[in-house]
Amino acid sequence: MVIQERVRFGEARLFIGGRWVEGGTPIPVRDKYTGEVIGIVPEARREDVEAAVAAAQEGAKAMAALPAWRRAEILRRAAELIREQKEDFARLIAAEAGKALKWARAEVERAIWTFTIASEEARRISGEVIPLDAVPAGEGYFGFYIRRPVGVVAAITPFNFPLNLVAHKVAPALAAGNAVVLKPASATPLTSVKLCQVLEAAGIPAGGINLIFGPGGTVGEWLAAHPVVGKVSFTGSRAVGDRLTRVVGIKKLTLELGNATPVVVAEDVTDLGWVARRLAVGAFYNSGQVCISVQRIYGTRRVYEPLVETFAKAAQEMVVGDPLDERVDVGPLIDEREAMRVEGWVQEAVSGGAQVVTGGRREGPVMWPTVLIRARPEMRVVREEVFGPVASVLEAADFEEALAAANATEYGLQVAVFTRDINRVLRAIQGLNFGGIIINDTPTFRADHMPYGGVKGSGLGREGVRYAMEEMTHVHMVVIRPAP
Ligand code: NAP
Numbered sequence: 001m002v003i004q005e006r007v008r009f010g011e012a013r014l015f016i017g018g019r020w021v022e023g024g025t026p027i028p029v030r031d032k033y034t035g036e037v038i039g040i041v042p043e044a045r046r047e048d049v050e051a052a053v054a055a056a057q058e059g060a061k062a063m064a065a066l067p068a069w070r071r072a073e074i075l076r077r078a079a080e081l082i083r084e085q086k087e088d089f090a091r092l093i094a095a096e097a098g099k100a101l102k103w104a105r106a107e108v109e110r111a112i113w114t115f116t117i118a119s120e121e122a123r124r125i126s127g128e129v130i131p132l133d134a135v136p137a138g139e140g141y142f143g144f145y146i147r148r149p150v151g152v153v154a155a156i157t158p159f160n161f162p163l164n165l166v167a168h169k170v171a172p173a174l175a176a177g178n179a180v181v182l183k184p185a186s187a188t189p190l191t192s193v194k195l196c197q198v199l200e201a202a203g204i205p206a207g208g209i210n211l212i213f214g215p216g217g218t219v220g221e222w223l224a225a226h227p228v229v230g231k232v233s234f235t236g237s238r239a240v241g242d243r244l245t246r247v248v249g250i251k252k253l254t255l256e257l258g259n260a261t262p263v264v265v266a267e268d269v270t271d272l273g274w275v276a277r278r279l280a281v282g283a284f285y286n287s288g289q290v291c292i293s294v295q296r297i298y299g300t301r302r303v304y305e306p307l308v309e310t311f312a313k314a315a316q317e318m319v320v321g322d323p324l325d326e327r328v329d330v331g332p333l334i335d336e337r338e339a340m341r342v343e344g345w346v347q348e349a350v351s352g353g354a355q356v357v358t359g360g361r362r363e364g365p366v367m368w369p370t371v372l373i374r375a376r377p378e379m380r381v382v383r384e385e386v387f388g389p390v391a392s393v394l395e396a397a398d399f400e401e402a403l404a405a406a407n408a409t410e411y412g413l414q415v416a417v418f419t420r421d422i423n424r425v426l427r428a429i430q431g432l433n434f435g436g437i438i439i440n441d442t443p444t445f446r447a448d449h450m451p452y453g454g455v456k457g458s459g460l461g462r463e464g465v466r467y468a469m470e471e472m473t474h475v476h477m478v479v480i481r482p483a484p
Contacts, residue, residue, distance in 0.1 A: 006095065007091050010039060011040045014210075017058070017059070017207045018205075018206025023213070026041070032187075032332050032335065033098055033324070053181055055179075059206060069123065071122040071174060071177060073203075075122060078115050079112050082198055089104075093163060096187070098287070099286050100328045111164040113448050114448045121465050127144055140482070142479075144477075145477045147469075147476075149177035150474055152228055153232075154180075154229045155182045158185050158237075160290060160334075162185065164448070166191070169468070172463075173233070174199075174204070174208060176473050180209050181229070182209065231472055234254065235256040236257070253461070254461030256453060258385040261292050262409070262415050264406055265402075266421065267302040267399075269303065272310050273310055280318060281442065283295070284330050285329060285330070287332065287389045288386060292436075295381075295382075308357060308393045318330050331366070335365055338388070339362050339388070342362075342390060345381050346390055349379045353374055353376065368389070370390045373393050409456075412435060412456040412457070414435065414445075415432050415438070415443055433455060435454045435458065448465065452464045
């Protein structure tokens, strides 16, 4: 049977201070393909947010008191438990996020690695000796710094990777000896419930991880602005990131925001079919709802026409439909309203002179992989983050013009360049202003231990376990001199 029985999750509770407790108004969680209610979570009231932060404050003391090897053991055990329940996690992600099962499984596999890496990094976190005698005033002094946990980390996460992007906050926070209050996206809270059950079974101290639900505009902001929180780690849209810079107050802040991801294809590439297939996966998997989804593909003059043809063919080969069907590549968007927005952006581009080569079709929340040509730089499909299965192929006079066009954006998360020419590689590395530059693969490439994050409108700070841990700790400098 291709489609197994659909997921039913039941009623969840808030997780505060090591106990599953009742909250406020029940919020239904739907299967994003069928629209059926698959679970219920309670909305946190203001007093629940207060209780979660207070529990995390206690939990932070317990976490900081744990020796590194114990923190490492808990994280390793959590990774093992996720592996044991890999298929259940994958099917839950497929249901609540609408992610095709094959990609949901890939996400779970990555989350296992994120926890495994965090378990290893928990043993390695350390300071550095500073040669104070580098200046005359430091002569005779000995100095080093240590890293201490910030205490309470508020983790606010998006819907598009309900497990691994939660893991990217929770695992490094715990590895560094912090406690966490997690507020997942309202569309996808159930995977976080399952993750907290895993952490509980892995032996995390009470209050080490706390889970609350509810609308970002209320529950998310109460949490982010809370004075006891030492660090806000947010992944989501630029608009919300921008708002958080104004509400969090004096505390550490990481913002992992969006991108209008560009790709440059130089005329020296030899296997255009391979390039096109990699780009089609990068543009359309998870229905383009990936912060580094391929959106603007610049082909130089000699490669442009065959690039359009091969890319459109690769887009047409993607199987669209029920995410729980093993064969499907592209499932629904997170809801029908989002699909209608994306369709509207395509229609707006077409009325401004762009042309649909393939796709453009929508049925309910499902949007078919769409390839546009003749889109203009001022159109929303080029300038803003589409966050849907739509990519434009654009013609550039030469490699330099393509690099300039790729750079002409308010964003700066990741970019990709396909070329066999080392001089072009060097010019790309020197010229492109993005947090990540991928040569000869899709810009959606990410290994979970590499530093990851953006410049400009794409955010502040870096994730990638070790880099997140650095941002979830304070440096404390110690200076010693012999007593007189
Ligand atoms: P979103 O609407 O910004 O929501 C993200 C999270 O923030 C959700 O938990 C949301 O809660 C909460 N939130 C909303 N308003 C808030 C507020 N005023 N204060 C505090 N929290 C608030 O983003 P999304 O639609 O879930 O995700 C898509 C966006 O995330 C895209 O722009 C994408 O590029 C970006 N993203 C970036 C990365 C990266 O690593 N750079 C990775 C993945 C996604 P509710 O769900 O209740 O609204």
